[in-house]
Amino acid sequence: MNYVGRFAPSPSGPLHAGSLVAALASWLDARAHGGRWLLRIEDVDTPRTVPGAAERIMGQLEALGLAWDGEVMWQSRRGDAYQAAFDSLAARGLIYGCGCTRREIADSALRGQAQPGTDGERPYPGTCRHGLPEGRQARAWRVRLPEGVERFKDRWLGPQEQDVAQAVGDMALRRADGLWAYQLAVVVDDAAQGVTDVVRGADLLSSTARQRVLGRLLGLPPVRYLHVPLILDAGSGLKLSKQNGAPAVDTSAPLEALKAAWNALGFPSFEAPDRAAFLREAAARWARRFP
Numbered sequence: 001m002n003y004v005g006r007f008a009p010s011p012s013g014p015l016h017a018g019s020l021v022a023a024l025a026s027w028l029d030a031r032a033h034g035g036r037w038l039l040r041i042e043d044v045d046t047p048r049t050v051p052g053a054a055e056r057i058m059g060q061l062e063a064l065g066l067a068w069d070g071e072v073m074w075q076s077r078r079g080d081a082y083q084a085a086f087d088s089l090a091a092r093g094l095i096y097g098c099g100c101t102r103r104e105i106a107d108s109a110l111r112g113q114a115q116p117g118t119d120g121e122r123p124y125p126g127t128c129r130h131g132l133p134e135g136r137q138a139r140a141w142r143v144r145l146p147e148g149v150e151r152f153k154d155r156w157l158g159p160q161e162q163d164v165a166q167a168v169g170d171m172a173l174r175r176a177d178g179l180w181a182y183q184l185a186v187v188v189d190d191a192a193q194g195v196t197d198v199v200r201g202a203d204l205l206s207s208t209a210r211q212r213v214l215g216r217l218l219g220l221p222p223v224r225y226l227h228v229p230l231i232l233d234a235g236s237g238l239k240l241s242k243q244n245g246a247p248a249v250d251t252s253a254p255l256e257a258l259k260a261a262w263n264a265l266g267f268p269s270f271e272a273p274d275r276a277a278f279l280r281e282a283a284a285r286w287a288r289r290f291p
């Protein structure tokens with residue numbers, strides 16, 4: 001099997017206990033399948049990029065023994081590829097300009113009684129789908145999504161479905177600030193890197209159906225998904241994230257950090273003399289659970 005996996009951190013801060021769990025799971029899945037494991041720095045959202053964070057993450061991965069294959073891909077250098085994908089959709093009449101502000105979208109969603117999604121997100125109500133209102137200029141560029149329920153099987157969580165047109169609406173591919181949307185970048189890059197398997201945190205489960213729909217519109221091959229449970233902060237019960245100040249993984253004790261991430265994935269502890277032995281045994285156990 002020609003397995004290609006990847007880890008795709010946003011460099012908005014160092015690796016923390018939550019992102020290490022995602023990194024470890026995707027590394028183990030790639031190694032368990034004799035595959036390649038690629039690293040992609042998702043610095044498409046340049047205002048959120050913290051200088052030096054990408055290099056710090058790479059140093060942490062190296063210290064933990066989570067070696068990646070081949071060259072690192074940087075989204076900030078991939079503008080031409082995103083433009084080409086966008087142009088191919090535009091040539092088929094699937095892109096339109098949208099003049100709505102964030103506030104207007106929230107208000108019209110409220111008026112239309114659209115239910116927010118599980119993550120509180122309000123769907124785009126399609127205001128500009130049939131042309132910009134008089135006197136309005138395009139701020140963002142959206143893709144016309146087909147109707148229907150998108151179904152897929154998650155290798156950890158089982159069958160999933162979402163009516164993307166209804167729950168999300170036509171999504172912005174180019175944002176009002178001129179940046180490419182994460183949703184476009186991730187789909188284009190996974191295909192460009194030949195990724196067969198995406199293993200990541202369950203916070204991205206709600207993005208998966210739309211990424212599948214977008215990939216299909218672009219004629220890209222489908223990908224398998226496995227979403228791992230999120231680590232919650234013991235005190236607040238919130239998802240551990242850079243935004244709520246999760247501390248960097250301490251890589252001066254790599255074996256301890258790896259063991260904690262392994263336990264957080266729900267696997268029982270086992271003894272190992274060092275990092276390499278631990279990772280070998282963990283990959284063998286992972287392979288039995290996720291053949």
Ligand code: GLU
Pocket residue numbers: 007008009010042186200204
């Ligand atoms: N860059 C995203 C993050 O750090 C991950 C995207 C993905 O794995 O698809 O949350």
